[in-house]
Amino acid sequence: MLGAMPRTRNPKGAGQRLRGELLAAAVALLGEHRSIEAVTLRAVAAAAGVSPTAVYRHFADRDELLRQAIAWCWDRFDRALSVPDTGDPEADFGAQGQAYLAFAATEPGIYRVLFSHRAPAVADDHQPGAPVLAKLVDRVGALLARRGDARDPRFVAFQVWTWIHGIADLQGSHPAVGPMAPALLRQLALALDLAGPVSRRR
Amino acid sequence: MLGAMPRTRNPKGAGQRLRGELLAAAVALLGEHRSIEAVTLRAVAAAAGVSPTAVYRHFADRDELLRQAIAWCWDRFDRALSVPDTGDPEADFGAQGQAYLAFAATEPGIYRVLFSHRAPAVADDHQPGAPVLAKLVDRVGALLARRGDARDPRFVAFQVWTWIHGIADLQGSHPAVGPMAPALLRQLALALDLAGPVSRRR
DNA sequence: TGTACATCAGTGAACGCGCGTTCACTGATGTAC
DNA sequence: TGTACATCAGTGAACGCGCGTTCACTGATGTAC
Numbered sequence: 001m002l003g004a005m006p007r008t009r010n011p012k013g014a015g016q017r018l019r020g021e022l023l024a025a026a027v028a029l030l031g032e033h034r035s036i037e038a039v040t041l042r043a044v045a046a047a048a049g050v051s052p053t054a055v056y057r058h059f060a061d062r063d064e065l066l067r068q069a070i071a072w073c074w075d076r077f078d079r080a081l082s083v084p085d086t087g088d089p090e091a092d093f094g095a096q097g098q099a100y101l102a103f104a105a106t107e108p109g110i111y112r113v114l115f116s117h118r119a120p121a122v123a124d125d126h127q128p129g130a131p132v133l134a135k136l137v138d139r140v141g142a143l144l145a146r147r148g149d150a151r152d153p154r155f156v157a158f159q160v161w162t163w164i165h166g167i168a169d170l171q172g173s174h175p176a177v178g179p180m181a182p183a184l185l186r187q188l189a190l191a192l193d194l195a196g197p198v199s200r201r202r
Numbered sequence: 203m204l205g206a207m208p209r210t211r212n213p214k215g216a217g218q219r220l221r222g223e224l225l226a227a228a229v230a231l232l233g234e235h236r237s238i239e240a241v242t243l244r245a246v247a248a249a250a251g252v253s254p255t256a257v258y259r260h261f262a263d264r265d266e267l268l269r270q271a272i273a274w275c276w277d278r279f280d281r282a283l284s285v286p287d288t289g290d291p292e293a294d295f296g297a298q299g300q301a302y303l304a305f306a307a308t309e310p311g312i313y314r315v316l317f318s319h320r321a322p323a324v325a326d327d328h329q330p331g332a333p334v335l336a337k338l339v340d341r342v343g344a345l346l347a348r349r350g351d352a353r354d355p356r357f358v359a360f361q362v363w364t365w366i367h368g369i370a371d372l373q374g375s376h377p378a379v380g381p382m383a384p385a386l387l388r389q390l391a392l393a394l395d396l397a398g399p400v401s402r403r404r
Numbered sequence: 405t406g407t408a409c410a411t412c413a414g415t416g417a418a419c420g421c422g423c424g425t426t427c428a429c430t431g432a433t434g435t436a437c
Numbered sequence: 438t439g440t441a442c443a444t445c446a447g448t449g450a451a452c453g454c455g456c457g458t459t460c461a462c463t464g465a466t467g468t469a470c
Binding site for chain 2: 412413414415416
């Protein structure tokens with residue numbers, strides 16, 4: 001890929017340019033290998049068309065390089081999930097679900113890496129996925145309020161999240177799930193009484 | 203662990219004993235590292251208290267050792283899912299769901315490894331998880347029949363599977379999901395009309 | 405019963421390789437005079 | 438305008454390490470005579 005062309009050295013003030021190229025290369029390799037450990041500093045450098053030692057001008061070590069690459073992935077995921085508010089909570093919820101599954105379908109390796117972390121014993125706020133989850137809780141809260149549904153938004157949000165995560169994760173590894181994903185998403189909203197006629201639950 | 207004690211050499215006819223010990227060690231390491239690539243032949247040998255070369259008496263190479271270790275994991279998972287048929291499909295379904303989540307909770311690393319494979323372009327029957335899925339389709343079929351529910355058992359089984367996989371996977375990485383798992387499982391059956399009063403769906 | 409020997413479980417040294425990291429360096433370029 | 442120099446992007450050789458795999462071997466033990 002990038003390593004193929006000889007790559008012209010950056011001009012004097014533009015040393016930061018390589019930093020971005022290294023991060024982009026690391027993210028690409030994370031997606032390809034679907035794993036953090038399999039991404040080597042030397043491979044990232046080679047993909048950016050640069051010698052391994054050049055990496056140390058921008059990152060303290062391999063660990064920092066990969067930590068920042070993963071942070072960049074979270075950022076991309078978070079941005080992919082930012083669907084505009086149209087004032088129709090039901091439609092917005094569906095759009096966000098589609099955006100979630102679309103990201104996981106387009107970047108299955110990266111999606112897997114994002115959720116491959118071991119459970120750290122920290123508060124929910126420090127979890128890397130916290131902004132994503134918060135976004136979901138808000139959306140579900142707005143939707144329940146609009147529908148006059150008295151269920152706990154947090155619990156319902158976890159129902160939505162666990163289910164959509166299962167669809168997202170399996171569509172990347174089980175061939176039958178991918179084509180089913182849109183139907184599964186539609187039925188998810190119905191089964192959880194988040195779309196269609198307001199039901200008995202209050 | 204095993205490597206600590208000096209280990210007495212197996213008697214003449216019992217060369218196969220080491221084979222089992224190596225597989226057990228490999229499975230343990232797979233669970234610890236939550237990844238296939240991170241498990242080295244040398245580490246497996248050391249855990250079994252044996253020199254690296256001894257592995258080659260039982261497996262052609264590292265690849266075969268790990269392939270067989272993973273097959274053993276599938277077998278364990280499949281056996282964990284074999285809950286007895288009591289004649290009450292509703293209760294059996296709940297028991298199997300609990301068994302599924304219990305396995306993933308007890309062996310989160312192994313569960314993750316089992317579902318970490320890239321999607322191979324083969325028929326469903328050759329998928330490693332095929333027996334598990336087949337078991338689920340059967341159970342769901344029996345349950346729908348008993349409840350006089352005309353939905354497609356295969357589709358409902360995929361709804362169940364994606365959701366339960368999401369719960370199982372996230373309980374191993376997100377601290378808030380674990381304690382919620384039993385409640386999520388109960389509500390799963392209700393939301394999908396697989397428990398409680400038979401609803402409008404036919 | 406005693407002994408020679410084939411069998412068999414497992415060892416240990418060695419290989420080439422890719423890894424992360426260090427260190428001293430090169431050479432183009434903007435800037436000060 | 439010309440030139441010396443400091444700055445800065447990036448290199449290349451070298452290190453110690455753990456990896457998978459090979460090869461020739463060791464030494465205990467069951468068995469045949």
